[in-house]
Amino acid sequence: MFASSWLILLFPLLGFIGLSWYGNRISRNLVGLVGCGTIGASFFMTLVTLSNLLFLPPEERVGHVQTLYQWVSAGSFKLDVAILVDPLSVFMFLIVTGVGFVIHVYSVGYMHDDPEYSRFFAYLNLFIFSMLVLVAAADFFFLIVGWALVGLASYLLIGFWREKTSAVLAARKAFVMNVIGDVGMVIAALVIFETFGTLNFADVFASAPGMFRPNDDSMLLITLLLLVGAFAKSAQLPLHTWLPDAMEGPTPVSALIHAATMVTAGVYLVARCHVLYELAPYTMYLIAGVGIITAIFAGSMAMFQYDIKRVIAYSTMSQLGYMFLAMGIGVYSLGMFHLMTHAFFKALLFMAAGSVIHSLDGEQDLRKMGGLQSVMPLTHATFLIGALALAGIPLTSGYFSKEAIILSSYHADMGNIVFWAIAVLTAGMTAFYISRVYLFTFFGRLRSPAAHPHESPMIMIIPLLVLAVLALLGGVLGPWVDSFLAPVFGHVAYHPHDNALESIALVVGIGGIATAGLLYMVSKERLDLFKEALAPLYDLLFHKYYVDEIYDYLIVRPTKAIGTFLEQKAEREGIDFTVDQVGLQIKEVSHGISLWQSGKVRSYALNMIVGVVTILLFVVFM
Amino acid sequence: MGQEFVLLVSASIFCVGTVGFIIRKNPLIMFMSIELMLNSVNFLLVAYSSFLNSLDGQIFALFIITVAAAEVVVGLAIILTIFRTRHEMDVDHIDVLKG
Numbered sequence: 001m002f003a004s005s006w007l008i009l010l011f012p013l014l015g016f017i018g019l020s021w022y023g024n025r026i027s028r029n030l031v032g033l034v035g036c037g038t039i040g041a042s043f044f045m046t047l048v049t050l051s052n053l054l055f056l057p058p059e060e061r062v063g064h065v066q067t068l069y070q071w072v073s074a075g076s077f078k079l080d081v082a083i084l085v086d087p088l089s090v091f092m093f094l095i096v097t098g099v100g101f102v103i104h105v106y107s108v109g110y111m112h113d114d115p116e117y118s119r120f121f122a123y124l125n126l127f128i129f130s131m132l133v134l135v136a137a138a139d140f141f142f143l144i145v146g147w148a149l150v151g152l153a154s155y156l157l158i159g160f161w162r163e164k165t166s167a168v169l170a171a172r173k174a175f176v177m178n179v180i181g182d183v184g185m186v187i188a189a190l191v192i193f194e195t196f197g198t199l200n201f202a203d204v205f206a207s208a209p210g211m212f213r214p215n216d217d218s219m220l221l222i223t224l225l226l227l228v229g230a231f232a233k234s235a236q237l238p239l240h241t242w243l244p245d246a247m248e249g250p251t252p253v254s255a256l257i258h259a260a261t262m263v264t265a266g267v268y269l270v271a272r273c274h275v276l277y278e279l280a281p282y283t284m285y286l287i288a289g290v291g292i293i294t295a296i297f298a299g300s301m302a303m304f305q306y307d308i309k310r311v312i313a314y315s316t317m318s319q320l321g322y323m324f325l326a327m328g329i330g331v332y333s334l335g336m337f338h339l340m341t342h343a344f345f346k347a348l349l350f351m352a353a354g355s356v357i358h359s360l361d362g363e364q365d366l367r368k369m370g371g372l373q374s375v376m377p378l379t380h381a382t383f384l385i386g387a388l389a390l391a392g393i394p395l396t397s398g399y400f401s402k403e404a405i406i407l408s409s410y411h412a413d414m415g416n417i418v419f420w421a422i423a424v425l426t427a428g429m430t431a432f433y434i435s436r437v438y439l440f441t442f443f444g445r446l447r448s449p450a451a452h453p454h455e456s457p458m459i460m461i462i463p464l465l466v467l468a469v470l471a472l473l474g475g476v477l478g479p480w481v482d483s484f485l486a487p488v489f490g491h492v493a494y495h496p497h498d499n500a501l502e503s504i505a506l507v508v509g510i511g512g513i514a515t516a517g518l519l520y521m522v523s524k525e526r527l528d529l530f531k532e533a534l535a536p537l538y539d540l541l542f543h544k545y546y547v548d549e550i551y552d553y554l555i556v557r558p559t560k561a562i563g564t565f566l567e568q569k570a571e572r573e574g575i576d577f578t579v580d581q582v583g584l585q586i587k588e589v590s591h592g593i594s595l596w597q598s599g600k601v602r603s604y605a606l607n608m609i610v611g612v613v614t615i616l617l618f619v620v621f622m
Numbered sequence: 623m624g625q626e627f628v629l630l631v632s633a634s635i636f637c638v639g640t641v642g643f644i645i646r647k648n649p650l651i652m653f654m655s656i657e658l659m660l661n662s663v664n665f666l667l668v669a670y671s672s673f674l675n676s677l678d679g680q681i682f683a684l685f686i687i688t689v690a691a692a693e694v695v696v697g698l699a700i701i702l703t704i705f706r707t708r709h710e711m712d713v714d715h716i717d718v719l720k721g
Contacts, residue, residue: 599717606644
């Protein structure tokens with residue numbers, strides 16, 4: 001009954017192939033129509049699949065594997081080209097195609113003047129296809145295929161403006177970081193095959209609980225290796241440095257890949273493999289720990305950046321930290337719920353920021369913005385909604401998902417007061433930095449006199465409005481997400497209620513907003529005083545804890561030095577010299593031998609005769 | 623005619639051919655020396671054919687003469703071409719394949 005779900009993957013693939021081959025020969029309007037239409041069709045097929053799924057009773061919704069054909073059959077090893085239809089994958093389909101469709105429509109307006117319009121849409125379709133392969137995979141093999149394809153699409157899109165050196169370097173950095181994760185994933189898959197004899201999700205998850213006790217070595221090994229991939233893709237410490245740089249790509253790319261979809265792949269991976277992670281509680285603690293540390297680390301870095309997109313990028317890292325925290329303490333459906341609301345409000349923030357950047361002709365520096373409230377009323381309103389949702393103001397979607405995670409970080413079985421305290425502190429920082437960006441952008445007066453800001457065209461505003469509605473009202477979906485995903489996770493997430501803790505979190509959040517208001521709206525002098533008082537801390541945060549510099553000193557420079565040494569000494573004076581000498585010596589020797597060949601026929605004849613006579617004498621007399 | 627005589631004559635002709643091949647520089651003469659060597663063997667074959675009352679040797683000699691004729695055709699053509707291009711016939715100067 002899910003045979004038609006193949007069409008979800010087919011449409012974006014057709015769009016990619018069609019736009020790559022014919023993109024330059026058809027009109028721009030048609031390119032936009034094909035680019036958006038394929039994703040729209042894919043979204044429609046997702047809705048059809050969803051309704052099919054909802055017709056089944058909850059306990060029958062899991063484990064539908066649609067096999068297209070058998071691809072590999074070698075002994076006991078079998079590999080089917082198949083997709084997995086269950087609540088978790090359909091949930092991800094909905095986010096990827098739904099938010100993806102909105103962002104495609106927005107891109108029609110945003111990229112309108114770009115000369116390589118069709119290439120952009122071809123890449124976007126490739127990305128959606130790759131992400132769907134990742135999510136739809138029914139075994140670790142196709143999971144890795146999708147994983148790597150997503151990395152490729154991200155590389156192509158970050159470096160889309162290939163004439164910009166910084167964009168190309170950022171794309172390369174993202175690719176290298178992601179490949180580190182891919183290697184972890186591949187090794188994990190090999191270990192899984194060695195342990196279980198199969199790569200199939202269903203078989204692995206079914207046999208794992210019977211084969212291993214919690215914290216067995218091989219469980220820890222597999223989960224940790226999978227985690228390398230998850231952390232690299234989701235920009236968690238210490239593999240996070242690529243995400244802020246990835247903002248070099250066009251803004252729709254940041255919204256689609258680096259906020260709503262690709263970076264959530266790591267969260268999805270943990271959710272998909274939760275059976276394995278439950279057998280490795282140590283890894284769960286690690287996930288929660290890394291998640292919460294990334295949350296506060298990225299949140300604090302976001303506080304004093306001046307690039308509007310970088311602030312939102314650090315914010316994404318921070319929110320992903322919350323999702324990993326939720327995964328680590330075992331409240332999976334809350335993590336997935338936050339993934340969904342985050343996709344709404346973060347894509348909204350990115351696209352509203354893109355609308356601002358678009359109207360200021362590519363200006364991304366907060367210090368040159370300001371006073372756009374009256375010029376861009378719709379962008380202002382939608383950004384405000386996104387900011388409120390991110391800050392976790394009650395009744396917005398972000399409030400429901402984030403508050404639930406923060407409460408669970410104390411009340412869940414694996415939660416504790418430290419997780420809770422850091423999570424609340426991070427929420428305060430979040431409220432502070434997003435208010436700061438909001439005030440910088442829309443209040444005061446415009447600080448770049450040359451610019452002529454204008455409201456963006458309707459094709460960009462309508463997607464913003466759609467996402468604004470979702471970001472505002474998405475919170476009501478919370479209970480539905482819980483019950484919809486319950487068959488996958490085996491239990492309904494526990495919803496604690498604790499008025500005291502909730503009020504503390506709320507007060508901290510409002511305190512963050514108030515601090516930003518006091519510092520950036522009321523008086524300039526107070527800001528300078530504040531900066532001087534906290535100069536060392538400010539420097540540390542402004543320079544992003546010097547992580548890039550540390551990596552530069554610890555990894556990049558030694559690697560370059562080793563490379564130079566090997567190139568100069570080992571290669572030129574070692575390998576090259578040896579090879580050259582072998583050749584030269586052989587040439588010398590053969591030159592000596594070649595002197596025997598005098599070219600004189602008579603001397604050859606004499607030599608022959610002497611030789612024959614010698615042999616004859618030898619035969620006769622010996 | 624004893625066998626020793628036949629062997630002696632054949633060996634003498636062969637030696638004359640060999641020495642001629644080595645000491646002369648004119649390719650035509652060297653060719654003739656090669657023919658001498660070949661024919662010394664032919665002489666031996668024919669003589670032994672009559673000693674042994676068998677026709678094999680004579681047939682063999684006929685074959686050798688045929689092959690030698692063909693060889694002479696090729697060789698003379700080469701010599702002629704060399705003379706046309708270089709305008710001299712000294713084999714010691716024809717050493718293009720020197721190492």
